[in-house]
Amino acid sequence: MTEPNASDHQIAVIGAGAIGSAVARHLLAHGHDVVAWNRTPSRLDPLAAAGARPAGSVREAVSSATLALFTLTDYVAVQQCLAELDGDLSGRTIVAMCTGTPDEAERAAQRVTALGASYLDAGIQTSPEVIGTDAATILYGGSRSAFQRHRALLGLLSTPHFVGEAPQAAAIWDLTLFGLWYDAQLGLLRAFDTVRAAGIDVAEFTDTAVKQLEHVVTGAPGIASELLNATYPAGPATLAEHLTVIRHLIRLRDGQTLGDGGLPTVAARIETLIAQRRESEGLTATIAAEHGMPVAR
Numbered sequence: 001m002t003e004p005n006a007s008d009h010q011i012a013v014i015g016a017g018a019i020g021s022a023v024a025r026h027l028l029a030h031g032h033d034v035v036a037w038n039r040t041p042s043r044l045d046p047l048a049a050a051g052a053r054p055a056g057s058v059r060e061a062v063s064s065a066t067l068a069l070f071t072l073t074d075y076v077a078v079q080q081c082l083a084e085l086d087g088d089l090s091g092r093t094i095v096a097m098c099t100g101t102p103d104e105a106e107r108a109a110q111r112v113t114a115l116g117a118s119y120l121d122a123g124i125q126t127s128p129e130v131i132g133t134d135a136a137t138i139l140y141g142g143s144r145s146a147f148q149r150h151r152a153l154l155g156l157l158s159t160p161h162f163v164g165e166a167p168q169a170a171a172i173w174d175l176t177l178f179g180l181w182y183d184a185q186l187g188l189l190r191a192f193d194t195v196r197a198a199g200i201d202v203a204e205f206t207d208t209a210v211k212q213l214e215h216v217v218t219g220a221p222g223i224a225s226e227l228l229n230a231t232y233p234a235g236p237a238t239l240a241e242h243l244t245v246i247r248h249l250i251r252l253r254d255g256q257t258l259g260d261g262g263l264p265t266v267a268a269r270i271e272t273l274i275a276q277r278r279e280s281e282g283l284t285a286t287i288a289a290e291h292g293m294p295v296a297r
């Protein structure tokens with residue numbers, strides 16, 4: 001990690017919640033000049049005690065900075081704070097660091113660009129206490145040149161990961177990772193629910209569940225290369241064999257607390273592929289076709 005020159009950046013942190021406070025404290029600890037604004041001014045006191053300069057308004061904070069980090073609850077808050085800015089903000093970079101949808105990120109980018117500033121969107125895959133450690137992941141999308149300009153400084157918060165020039169790229173990546181976690185976690189809960197309802201020892205089941213999840217983890221790079229090569233070999237089972245098991249599962253899950261996990265949709269998709277005589281392909285074929293253009297990188 002290269003230490004950026006503190007005099008090259010004046011940093012504004014807009015929002016002194018859990019993430020904003022952690023970000024500001026970390027930058028202060030590295031000797032950076034941080035001006036901070038928070039809607040509830042009293043929440044700034046601990047940061048001021050740590051060396052941050054409190055600002056009286058969003059405009060005051062951003063106008064004195066080359067890099068402004070908007071660490072707020074959501075894009076509604078980001079837009080409300082952006083609405084307080086006007087004039088020409090060229091030469092500045094505004095980073096929206098919050099969880100939200102791709103279209104919200106795109107609208108924030110439009111507003112920032114209209115103000116003449118560069119836009120970065122950040123997906124925080126990290127809890128506040130992890131910020132600044134090697135375990136921290138923050139995804140950035142938007143202006144590549146702004147990312148490169150501030151890369152060393154952003155590298156103080158996490159290993160910075162640039163995911164694409166589209167302003168919504170980080171939001172898509174970020175939300176998709178959350179979705180992956182929910183799918184895996186809810187799949188696990190659904191499995192526990194089924195076995196517990198059947199009177200099976202949940203603790204004993206856990207070892208076999210972990211082994212099953214490991215198959216998913218170790219298989220991920222193989223699926224990526226199947227997609228890259230546009231070849232969908234059967235692997236452990238053909239589509240026809242998968243369809244048989246999935247139909248059994250749909251019956252087993254009938255009436256379950258967390259529903260069927262979308263398996264009828266998957267079964268219908270496999271039936272379509274089988275009708276196209278693709279029954280000997282593997283499960284990756286279910287997502288292989290009919291995709292839009294990838295988000296620009």
Ligand SMILES: NC(=O)c1ccc[n+]([C@@H]2O[C@H](COP(=O)([O-])OP(=O)(O)OC[C@H]3O[C@@H](n4cnc5c(N)ncnc54)[C@H](OP(=O)(O)O)[C@@H]3O)[C@@H](O)[C@H]2O)c1
Nearest residue numbers: 015016017018019020039040072073077098099124126127
């Ligand atoms: N905390 C985590 O572990 C974590 C992990 C991953 C991602 N994230 C994401 O990071 C973002 C920030 O999370 P956080 O944990 O820092 O949230 P937080 O502790 O609840 O802080 C939210 C901040 O947003 C400000 N705010 C809310 N609405 C506002 C508005 N309309 N105008 C101006 N300021 C407003 C709050 O100001 P007040 O003090 O005045 O209320 C506060 O400074 C969220 O999008 C969250 O999903 C958080």
